[in-house]
Amino acid sequence: xxxxxxxxxxxxxxxxxxxxxxxxxxxxxxxxxxxxxxxxxxxxxxxxxxxxxxxxxxxxxxxxxxxxxxxxxxxxxxxxxxxxxxxxxxxxxxxxxxxxxxxxxxxxxxxxxxxxxxxxxxxxxxxxxxxxxxxxxxxxxxxxxxxxxxxxxxxxxxxxxxxxxxxxxxxxxxxxxxxxxxxxxxxxxxxxxxxxxxxxxxxxxxxxxxxxxxxxxxxxxxxxxxxxxxxxxxxxxxxxxxxxxxxxxxxxxxxxxxxxxxxxxxxxxxxxxxxxxxxxxxxxxxxxxxxxxxxxxxxxxxxxxxxxxxxxxxxxxxxxxxxxxxxxxxxxxxxxxxxxxxxxxxxxxxxxxxxxxxxxxxxxxxxxxxxxxxxxxxxxxxxxxxxxxxxxxxxxxxxxxxxxxxxxxxxxxxxxxxxxxxxxxxxxxxxxxxxxxxxxxxxxxxxxxxxxxxxxxxx
Amino acid sequence: xxxxxxxxxxxxxxxxxxxxxxxxxxxxxxxxxxxxxxxxxxxxxxxxxxxxxxxxxxxxxxxxxxxxxxxxxxxxxxxxxxxxxxxxxxxxxxxxxxxxxxxxxxxxxxxxxxxxxxxxxxxxxxxxxxxxxxxxxxxxxxxxxxxxxxxxxxxxxxxxxxxxxxxxxxxxxxxxxxxxxxxxxxxxxxxxxxxxxxxxxxxxxxxxxxxxxxxxxxxxxxxxxxxxxxxxxxxxxxxxxxxxxxxxxxxxxxxxxxxxxxxxxxxxxxxxxxxxxxxxxxxxxxxxxxxxxxxxxxxxxxxxxxxxxxxxxxxxxxxxxxxxxxxxxxxxxxxxxxxxxxxxxxxxxxxxxxxxxxxxxxxxxxxxxxxxxxxxxxxxxxxxxxxxxxxxxxxxxxxxxxxxxxxxxxxxxxxxxxxxxxxxxxxxxxxxxxxxxxxxxxxxxxxxxxxxxxxxxxx
Numbered sequence: 001x002x003x004x005x006x007x008x009x010x011x012x013x014x015x016x017x018x019x020x021x022x023x024x025x026x027x028x029x030x031x032x033x034x035x036x037x038x039x040x041x042x043x044x045x046x047x048x049x050x051x052x053x054x055x056x057x058x059x060x061x062x063x064x065x066x067x068x069x070x071x072x073x074x075x076x077x078x079x080x081x082x083x084x085x086x087x088x089x090x091x092x093x094x095x096x097x098x099x100x101x102x103x104x105x106x107x108x109x110x111x112x113x114x115x116x117x118x119x120x121x122x123x124x125x126x127x128x129x130x131x132x133x134x135x136x137x138x139x140x141x142x143x144x145x146x147x148x149x150x151x152x153x154x155x156x157x158x159x160x161x162x163x164x165x166x167x168x169x170x171x172x173x174x175x176x177x178x179x180x181x182x183x184x185x186x187x188x189x190x191x192x193x194x195x196x197x198x199x200x201x202x203x204x205x206x207x208x209x210x211x212x213x214x215x216x217x218x219x220x221x222x223x224x225x226x227x228x229x230x231x232x233x234x235x236x237x238x239x240x241x242x243x244x245x246x247x248x249x250x251x252x253x254x255x256x257x258x259x260x261x262x263x264x265x266x267x268x269x270x271x272x273x274x275x276x277x278x279x280x281x282x283x284x285x286x287x288x289x290x291x292x293x294x295x296x297x298x299x300x301x302x303x304x305x306x307x308x309x310x311x312x313x314x315x316x317x318x319x320x321x322x323x324x325x326x327x328x329x330x331x332x333x334x335x336x337x338x339x340x341x342x343x344x345x346x347x348x349x350x351x352x353x354x355x356x357x358x359x360x361x362x363x364x365x366x367x368x369x370x371x372x373x374x375x376x377x378x379x380x381x382x383x384x385x386x387x388x389x390x391x392x393x394x395x396x397x398x399x400x401x402x403x404x405x406x407x408x409x410x411x412x413x414x415x416x417x418x419x420x421x422x423x424x425x426x427x428x429x430x431x432x433x434x435x436x437x438x439x440x441x442x443x444x445x446x447x448x449x450x451x452x453x454x455x456x457x458x459x
Numbered sequence: 460x461x462x463x464x465x466x467x468x469x470x471x472x473x474x475x476x477x478x479x480x481x482x483x484x485x486x487x488x489x490x491x492x493x494x495x496x497x498x499x500x501x502x503x504x505x506x507x508x509x510x511x512x513x514x515x516x517x518x519x520x521x522x523x524x525x526x527x528x529x530x531x532x533x534x535x536x537x538x539x540x541x542x543x544x545x546x547x548x549x550x551x552x553x554x555x556x557x558x559x560x561x562x563x564x565x566x567x568x569x570x571x572x573x574x575x576x577x578x579x580x581x582x583x584x585x586x587x588x589x590x591x592x593x594x595x596x597x598x599x600x601x602x603x604x605x606x607x608x609x610x611x612x613x614x615x616x617x618x619x620x621x622x623x624x625x626x627x628x629x630x631x632x633x634x635x636x637x638x639x640x641x642x643x644x645x646x647x648x649x650x651x652x653x654x655x656x657x658x659x660x661x662x663x664x665x666x667x668x669x670x671x672x673x674x675x676x677x678x679x680x681x682x683x684x685x686x687x688x689x690x691x692x693x694x695x696x697x698x699x700x701x702x703x704x705x706x707x708x709x710x711x712x713x714x715x716x717x718x719x720x721x722x723x724x725x726x727x728x729x730x731x732x733x734x735x736x737x738x739x740x741x742x743x744x745x746x747x748x749x750x751x752x753x754x755x756x757x758x759x760x761x762x763x764x765x766x767x768x769x770x771x772x773x774x775x776x777x778x779x780x781x782x783x784x785x786x787x788x789x790x791x792x793x794x795x796x797x798x799x800x801x802x803x804x805x806x807x808x809x810x811x812x813x814x815x816x817x818x819x820x821x822x823x824x825x826x827x828x829x830x831x832x833x834x835x836x837x838x839x840x841x842x843x844x845x846x847x848x849x850x851x852x853x854x855x856x857x858x859x860x861x862x863x864x865x866x867x868x869x870x871x872x873x874x875x876x877x878x879x880x881x882x883x884x885x886x887x888x889x890x891x892x893x894x895x896x897x898x899x900x901x902x903x904x905x906x907x908x909x910x911x912x913x914x915x916x917x918x
Contacts (some may be wrong), residue, residue: 011896046831046891060831167890294886305896306889327884334888343888372505372519402864408887408898409867415885416875425786426874427753428867429793429802430765431626432505437470437764439867 002029004319005093005108007083007255009035010042011305012286012312013114014064017075019316026074029320032106033075034095036082037137040066045305047141048164051148052171058138058145086111086259088279110281110319113256113269114312117249117287117303126220131228132243135164147242154178157231157240159217161188165246166200166337169209172244173338179209180238182231184216191331191344192396195363196382199398203340212238249303251288264290268301273325275315283319285311292328295346295393295414296355302331332411334404341379343407346394346414349384358387360457364447366440368402370432379403381444383410383420390419390452395444402434406441420448461488463778464552464567466542466714468494469501470764471745471771472573473523476534478775485533488779491565492534493554495541496596499525504764506600507623510607511630517597517604545570545718547738569740569778572715572728573771576708576746576762585679590687591702594623606701613637616690616699618676620647624705625659625796628668631703632797638668639697641690643675650790650803651855654822655841658857662799671697708762710747723749727760732784734774742778744770751787754805754852754873755814761790791870793863800838802866805853805873808843817846819916823906825899827861829891838862840903842869842879849878849911854903861893865900879907 004020006013017031033040041063049055066077081095084103094105119134121127131151133144147153156172158165161183172179181188181204187197188204188211201211215235220243223229231238251267261277261284262270268290271277275285286308290299307329317324332345352359361384369376379399385392395410397403413423423445430437438446451457463479465472476490492499498521505520514520525536540554543562553564578593580586590610592603606612615631617624620642631638640647640663646656647663647670660670674694679702682688690697710726720736720743721729727749730736734744745767749758766788776783791804811818820843828835838858844851854869856862872882882904889896897905 043829043831043891043896045889046829049832049891054833055831063830163890304889306886309896310884327881328886330886332886332888334890334893336890336892345886345888370502370505371522372502372514373508374513402861404890405861405864405888405893406867408865408900409871411886411888412868412871412875412877416871416877418871418875422786425769427765427787427789427791427804427870429791429804429864429870430504430763431622431793431795431863432502432508433795434793434864437502437768441867 001027002109003107004029004031004110004112005106006031006033006112006114007093008114008116008286009033009040009066009077009079010114010116010286011308013112014041014069015309015312016112016114016285016316016319017069018073019313020320021073021075023317023320023322031075033077034081034083034093035077035079036098038079039138040064040069040077040079042138043305044136047135047138048167048171050141051144051168052174054174058142061138083255086255088259088261088282091281108281110283112315112319113282113284113288114286115252115255115288117251119245120247120250121245122247124217124219126222126228129220129222129228130226131241132220132245134245135168136249144244148175151241153241155180155240156242156244157182157238158244158246159231160246160248162190162246162248163333163335166204167335168244168246169204170337173207173209180212180240181209182212182215182217182233182238184214186214189342191348192342192398193348193361193382196380196396196398199380200337200340200342204337207338212236249287251301253288256284256288264299264301266290266299266301268299270299274318275311275326283315285315294328294330296351298355300329300331302329304333330411330414332407334407336404339400341399341401341404343397343404344395345407345411346392347384348394348396352384352393357393359384359393360387360451362444362448362451364440364444366443367436368400368440369434370436373432377401377403379440381440383444383448385420385448385452387452390421390449392418392420392423409441420445420452424449460486461568462566463488463490463569463571464565465490465492465571465573466552467573467575467745468492468499468525468536468538469573469575469745470767472571473500473528474768474771475571475573475744475775475778476528477532478772479779480532480534482776482779482781490534492536493540493542493552494536494538495557497538498597499523499528499536499538501597502764503595506594506597507626507630509600510603510627511633513633517601520597542714545714547718547720547741550740567740569742571774571778572741572743572747573745574711574714574747576710578704579706579709580704581706583676583678585681585687588679588681588687589685591679591704593704594627595708603703607634610700612700614639614699615701615703616641616697617703617705618690619705619707621649621705621707622792622794625663626794627703627705628663629796632666632668639671639699640668641671641674641676641692641697643673645673648801650807651801651857652807652820652841655839655855655857658839659796659799659801663796666797671695708746710760712747715743715747723758725749725758725760727758729758733777734770734785742774744774753787753789755810757814759788759790761788763792789870789873791866793866795863798859800858800860800863802856802863803854804866804870805851806843807853807855811843811852816852818843818852819846819910821903821907821910823899823903825902826895827859827899828893829895832891836860836862838899840899842903842907844879844907844911846911846916849880849908851877851879851882868900879904879911883908
């Protein structure tokens, strides 16, 4: 019998294990999963909503617990086991059982590395103080909830205005706290064009969040009790009772590097389209890998559950004897801060230019409903296209109700190499409560198509 | 100077006139529009919301009034003028000025027929009784509002459960009336598969609408005052204070027929992709035409503002000396009945089979949000695909909040001839308040892809 060993029991690892098991029974393939944490398949992206108490139980974030995998799918999940070494010659992995600090070495026929990503914690003075939290794992979420319950929290500083940062800012507003959101950049959500980032910043300010930009953090200062009490930035100081870091994540590829498995400049493990590394019998999937961006053709490191699940399924299909190909990513993402929705896909203008495109961009603001239908909200749709051809390269949306999910239409258009002109003719839906006759997406496409036709540049 | 004459001053006609004017100044092209009604460019699709009093003024439904076209664009809009004849040899049109019953004959260099569609009013006994209304024009809406204001309306019967029927049912519920929705078919919204139509029917019933199906109307009966008081159907009688008909529309192509311009079996004027009829210098656009369906390749008659606007813009571009092509339709549409959203695009299974495809279909029900995030609603996504290849042919969605607009993603996929497998890999957006990790669209695609791979039939 063959043995598949999986390192990491979250989205990519468990998708792969489940898929392989569906294709091959327990009499043909043994599957062992080493997971360093206490559970499997949890939704890290749900943690802000747990902190907000919108989701009241951390258990609710667990899509499927280890017992279910063991009982229903004969997958030997070993929690609290941290893999410390891979020997690709001997085809073994060594894991430490964290419960009793003993090591176990296990041979594999096939190995899947699905070690995920870790929060970036830069070496800033005081960053290790009590009261400074990251937001990546269920224990992180539990620690923040405990701090809220146990301390008299009134003011929170969120450092880093990426997805997690803005979502945590929302969470703390919903908790009723005074929230400071701090970022080194001049606008939040750096993947967004600054013009759209500014819209997000002003909507957050209007919602009462203190948005402190151009403010690289230089230190965290403790109060008399040794607990963090102040964030020091290049743009002033913020007194606070709690600090949450949202400074992005990096692929957990150190194990792979040590085993001689090639890793991209961004730290992601390099795989082919079937999720194979260049080392025989070693596969990788999820946040620990570098994905191929369909528009730029470059290897990116996008840590999103959507991608991790799909890559895991792809790897699992191939490991189970089927054939699957992971077709690459657009980096499509949505998020929300209170009443403001944000979506993005493909390349920003900056990214497009860096990738070698002669690119143009336009922002079009339109209402989410027919002009006479009450309750609509403005949304700004930004399109990035290749000059000359008009091929769509990227899109961003910032707006109110029902704005963000329109990014899926744009992602589908970009996926299919549509031009702005083609998009402007697309037969999209309309009814007064849902959109103007020309959906904002079509309005933006039409403006872009005109610019392309006239040979105009960035507007 | 050339003269463009446009018959019909609504979406298609005024889009064409405006577009032609943008391309050619008033010193090059004279534009005359004959409109039989009292205004231009009104949103017929807004009438249900005006009747509901969600929109409080009929004027709000007028996107642009005749004066604006005259003053800002030098378009000679002649309202209350009904064109009664086209002479394609002499290149003239004759219109009756309804204000004083005089005729005017005007020569054209180019003629655009944009006469729209009319409500179907079948020859049913009593259908002309006072209190029986259609819903197509602003005067229709005004008449219904007046009836509500002037009579003691408690119970309303809506005959026909198409878009307009279900939207009018919603409108009368919002007005606080007792609403009966009557249709000859076994499920509402016949474009929907009966399995999804049944979901709509039960949601309407739960919302308190009396849904009477399999009930062909055989007569309308007056009360003592001569006003309609009862609807007689093949499935029982309904006492009511007011009747609204939503029995569909038919292209207004009689003028074209009389002028010898070819019309399709469905009554729509036949045009090429530039919106030219086969008669020299005669163009047509909007609800009066037959459109090419991109999936079936057949000529359909889809009366939707989205299509009318795009066809008008296309015709106007070509009339203005530019070059544009109308790429055809998918019949994408959305509507809503209270809390239930409905979307559809492409072909139903029945339509696909009628068009000669060997087609399979599947319904997948999934939540609109991450499983742990509160407030989500189930939605059912139905996909129709070609057996063997898995090419997507059509899609339908019925669900709660944020369900319907997902049809745009599916329309974009179908437009691009994607297969179910390709769709299942698409990089769509995810965040807990917006979708599960696998959006319902992707879940449905994945199930369909599996069926195609296994060679399974209708599920």
